[in-house]
Amino acid sequence: MSTALQNLVNQPYQHGFVTDIESDVAPKGLSEDTIRLISAKKNEPEWLLELRLTAYRHWLTMKEPQWPNVKYPKIDFQAITYYSAPKPKNKLASMDEVDPELLRTFEKLGVPMNERAKLAGVAVDVIFDSVSVATTYKAKLAEVGIIFCSISEAVHEHPELVRKYLGSVVPAGDNYYAALNSAVFTDGSFCFIPKGVKCPMDLSTYFRINTESSGQFERTLIVAEEGASVSYLEGCTAPKFDTNQLHAAVVELVALDNADIKYSTVQNWYAGDENGLGGIYNFVTKRGLCKGVNSRISWTQVETGSAITWKYPSCILRGDNSVGEFYSVALTNHHQQADTGTKMVHLGKNTRSTIVSKGISAGHSNNSYRGLVRIAPTAAGARNYSQCDSMLIGERCGANTFPYIQVSNPSAKVEHEASTSKIGEDQLFYFAQRGVGAEEAVSMIINGFCKDVFQQLPMEFAVEATKLLGLKLEGSVG
Amino acid sequence: MIYQDSKTLLAVRDLHATVNGIEILKGMDLTVKSGEVHAIMGPNGSGKSTFAKVLAGHPAYEVSGGEVRFEGNNLLELKPEARARAGVFLGFQYPIEIPGVANSQFLRLAYNTVQAGRGKDELDPLEFDDFVREKMKLLEMNPDFLDRSVNEGFSGGEKKRNEILQMALLEPKLAILDETDSGLDIDALRIVAGGVNQLANKDNAIVLVTHYQRLLNYIVPDYVHVMESGRIVKTGGKELALELEARGYDWVGAEAKANARVST
Numbered sequence: 017m018s019t020a021l022q023n024l025v026n027q028p029y030q031h032g033f034v035t036d037i038e039s040d041v042a043p044k045g046l047s048e049d050t051i052r053l054i055s056a057k058k059n060e061p062e063w064l065l066e067l068r069l070t071a072y073r074h075w076l077t078m079k080e081p082q083w084p085n086v087k088y089p090k091i092d093f094q095a096i097t098y099y100s101a102p103k104p105k106n107k108l109a110s111m112d113e114v115d116p117e118l119l120r121t122f123e124k125l126g127v128p129m130n131e132r133a134k135l136a137g138v139a140v141d142v143i144f145d146s147v148s149v150a151t152t153y154k155a156k157l158a159e160v161g162i163i164f165c166s167i168s169e170a171v172h173e174h175p176e177l178v179r180k181y182l183g184s185v186v187p188a189g190d191n192y193y194a195a196l197n198s199a200v201f202t203d204g205s206f207c208f209i210p211k212g213v214k215c216p217m218d219l220s221t222y223f224r225i226n227t228e229s230s231g232q233f234e235r236t237l238i239v240a241e242e243g244a245s246v247s248y249l250e251g252c253t254a255p256k257f258d259t260n261q262l263h264a265a266v267v268e269l270v271a272l273d274n275a276d277i278k279y280s281t282v283q284n285w286y287a288g289d290e291n292g293l294g295g296i297y298n299f300v301t302k303r304g305l306c307k308g309v310n311s312r313i314s315w316t317q318v319e320t321g322s323a324i325t326w327k328y329p330s331c332i333l334r335g336d337n338s339v340g341e342f343y344s345v346a347l348t349n350h351h352q353q354a355d356t357g358t359k360m361v362h363l364g365k366n367t368r369s370t371i372v373s374k375g376i377s378a379g380h381s382n383n384s385y386r387g388l389v390r391i392a393p394t395a396a397g398a399r400n401y402s403q404c405d406s407m408l409i410g411e412r413c414g415a416n417t418f419p420y421i422q423v424s425n426p427s428a429k430v431e432h433e434a435s436t437s438k439i440g441e442d443q444l445f446y447f448a449q450r451g452v453g454a455e456e457a458v459s460m461i462i463n464g465f466c467k468d469v470f471q472q473l474p475m476e477f478a479v480e481a482t483k484l485l486g487l488k489l490e491g492s493v494g
Numbered sequence: 495m496i497y498q499d500s501k502t503l504l505a506v507r508d509l510h511a512t513v514n515g516i517e518i519l520k521g522m523d524l525t526v527k528s529g530e531v532h533a534i535m536g537p538n539g540s541g542k543s544t545f546a547k548v549l550a551g552h553p554a555y556e557v558s559g560g561e562v563r564f565e566g567n568n569l570l571e572l573k574p575e576a577r578a579r580a581g582v583f584l585g586f587q588y589p590i591e592i593p594g595v596a597n598s599q600f601l602r603l604a605y606n607t608v609q610a611g612r613g614k615d616e617l618d619p620l621e622f623d624d625f626v627r628e629k630m631k632l633l634e635m636n637p638d639f640l641d642r643s644v645n646e647g648f649s650g651g652e653k654k655r656n657e658i659l660q661m662a663l664l665e666p667k668l669a670i671l672d673e674t675d676s677g678l679d680i681d682a683l684r685i686v687a688g689g690v691n692q693l694a695n696k697d698n699a700i701v702l703v704t705h706y707q708r709l710l711n712y713i714v715p716d717y718v719h720v721m722e723s724g725r726i727v728k729t730g731g732k733e734l735a736l737e738l739e740a741r742g743y744d745w746v747g748a749e750a751k752a753n754a755r756v757s758t
Contacts, residue, residue: 435593437593441553441554442590443590443592445550445552445553445574445590446586446589446590446592447575447604448551448573448574448575448578449550449551449574449575449577449578449583449584449586450578450600450604450607450608450660450664451575451578451579451604451607451608451611451664452575452603452604452607453573453575453607456603456607460592460595460599460600460603461592461594461595463594463595464592464593464594464595464596464599464643465593465594467594
C-alpha cells in the first residue's frame with residue numbers, strides 16, 4: 017500500500033481523551049444484588065426491577081453467540097462495572113447546572129449542549145457513561161407534544177408509555193447481549209412523537225464512554241404514533257484505553273400507522289491501536305417495528321470505530337405496505353473486526369425493503385456483511401432489493417458477505433447483488449497520470465463508493481461521516 | 495509536422511528499465527521536438543508499452559539507467575502527478591474503470607488539478623460543464639458520458655474516446671497514445687484520429703504507440719521508429735510503416751543484427 021494511502025486510513029483517533037470527573041461507581045461484578053442496586057439508585061418502580069431480574073435469570077441460561085465472524089477472548093462479566101454515573105446525579109433544572117467539566121468535554125467533541133450554540137436546531141440527549149446528563153430543547157419540543165428525555169426520567173414521568181413499549185420490539189430474552197442489557201441498562205434516550213406530529217427538528221443522542229472498566233448498557237426507545245415522523249441521530253466516542261470496554265446497547269423503534277422514523281448513526285467508538293490493543297466491543301441490538309400500515313423505518317449507519325462491531329439494525333415489517341430500509345457504510349482498519357448487516361422480516365402484505373451495504377476494509381481488518389431477508393407466508397407481494405459491495409484497500413484485509421434469504425410466499429420478489437472491488441495501484445496511477453495525487457484519488461473513490469449511503473444522511477452528519485472516513489470533499493456536491 | 499525552429503520537448507538517452515527485476519528497456523534513445531508526430535511500432539513484447547508507462551512514471555517500473563529530459567528538466571525525478579501537470583499525457587491502452595465516480599466529477603478534478611498546477615484558473619461545476627460539452631463535440635460523444643462512472647461499462651471505443659477527451663481537456667505538451675487504435679471499429683478510429691489531429695499543433699507533440707499501420711493512415715507520422723528487445727532499431731519516415739505492413743517485423747531485426755556485426 018502506498019504511503020499516502022497508509023496515512024489516509026491511519027489518521028489518529030481524535031476523541032481519545034479522558035474527562036477527570038468524580039463518578040458514583042458500583043462495585044465490579046454482576047449478581048441480582050447489582051441489579052437491585054442499579055434499580056434502587058434509580059429509584060425505579062417494582063415492575064421495572066422485575067423486568068430486569070427476569071432478564072438476568074434468563075441471561076444466566078444463555079450462551080454467548082459463537083456464529084459471528086469475529087474473534088476475541090472470553091469476556092469476564094464479573095470484571096465489569098455495571099453502574100457508573102458522573103456526580104452530581106440529582107436532576108438538573110437547567111443547562112447551567114451541568115458540571116462545567118462535562119460541558120467542556122462535549123464542547124471538545126463538538127456536541128452542542130448549549131441551546132444557544134451555533135449548531136442549534138438539533139435537540140441532543142447527552143449520555144455520559146450510560147447516564148443521561150442533559151437534554152436540550154425539551155421545553156420547545158413539549159409544546160408540540162413531543163417527549164424527549166432520558167429513559168430514567170421517562171420511567172418516572174411517563175411510566176405508562178415506557179411500560180407499554182419497552183421490550184415490545186426487543187424482548188428481554190431476545191439474545192445474549194439484549195438480555196444482559198435488559199438486566200443492567202442504566203440510561204438512554206426516550207422519544208415519543210404523538211399522533212400527526214412531524215418533529216420540527218432532528219433529535220439526537222450523543223454517547224460518551226469515559227470510565228475504563230465500566231460496561232455501557234444504554235436503552236433507547238423511540239415511538240412514533242399514527243402519522244408522526246422523526247429523524248434521529250446518534251453519535252458515539254470513547255477515550256483510548258489499553259483494555260476493551262463492552263458496549264451492549266438496545267435500541268427499539270415503534271412506528272404506528274403512516275409513521276416514519278429515520279435513524280442515523282455515526283459510530284466512532286475507540287477502535288484500539290494499530291496493533292489491535294484496546295477498543296470497544298460494540299455488541300448492539302437495534303430493531304424497528306413497522307407496526308402500522310404504510311409505516312416506514314429507515315436505518316442509516318456509518319460504522320468506523322470499535323475493535324469489534326456486532327450489530328444488525330433490523331426491521332419487522334408487520335403493517336401492510338410498510339417499508340424498511342438499511343443503508344450502511346462500515347470501515348475497518350488495523351485489527352478491527354466488523355460483522356454487521358440487517359434483518360428485514362416481511363410479515364405484512366406488499367411490504368418493501370431496501371438494503372445497501374458498503375464495506376471498506378484496510379490494514380489487517382476483517383469486514384463481514386450478514387443479512388437476513390425473510391418473507392413470511394402472509395407477506396403477499398413483498399419485495400426486497402439488496403446490494404452489498406465490498407472494497408479492499410491493501411493486501412492483508414478481508415471482506416465477506418453472508419446473505420440469508422428465506423422466502424415463504426411465491427408472490428414475493430427478492431433481489432440480491434454483490435460486488436467486491438479494490439483500490440489498486442493501477443487506479444491510483446490513472447488518477448496520478450491526470451494530475452491527481454493519491455490522497456484526493458482515494459477520497460474520490462471512497463466517496464463514490466459510499467455515495468448511495470451518504471446521501472441518506474442528514475446534512476451535518478454526512479459532512480462528519482465524510483470527514484471521518486478521512487476524506488476531503490472535492491467535486492460537485494449536490 | 496516538422497518545423498525548422500521547433501524546440502526539443504523530450505530527450506531520452508540510453509534509458510534502461512526493469513519490472514520485477516527483468517530488464518525490458520535496454521538502451522532506449524528518442525528525441526521529440528514540438529510539432530512532431532512520432533510512431534513507435536514493433537512486435538509484441540518489444541517494450542513499447544513499457545516505454546510509455548516509464549515516461550508517465552508507473553510505479554511498477556524501475557529505471558535502472560539513462561536519462562529522460564522534458565523541456566530540459568529531469569523528468570524521472572518527478573512524481574507521476576507532477577509529470578502530468580508539467581504536460582506529459584498518457585492515453586492508456588486499457589483505461590481503468592472507477593466505479594461510483596461520475597465521469598464529470600473525475601474530469602473536473604483532473605482539469606482543475608492540472609490547471610492549478612500550471613497557475614491557471616479553475617472552473618466551477620457549471621462552467622466546467624459548458625467547457626467539457628464543447629470538447630465532447632470534437633469526439634462526437636453523447637453527453638450522457640458525463641453522468642456515467644469513469645469507464646465503467648464503456649465499450650472499447652467509448653473508453654478510447656474518453657482518453658482523447660481527457661487529452662483535449664488537459665492540453666498536454668507531449669501526448670503518448672498507447673495502442674489508442676486497438677479495439678476500435680473503423681468509424682470510431684476515424685473519430686478518435688480526427689480528434690487527435692485537431693489537437694495537434696506546433697507547440698505540442700504526439701507519440702503514437704501502435705502495432706498496426708492502419709492508425710497511421712489517419713494520423714500521419716513524421717517519424718516511424720521500430721522497437722525490438724527494448725530499444726529502437728530502425729527509424730524512418732511514414733513510408734517505413736507501409737513497408738512494415740507489407741513485410742512484417744522480422745527483416746528489421748535481422749538487418750539491425752547485421753549492422754551491429756558490421757560495426758563491431
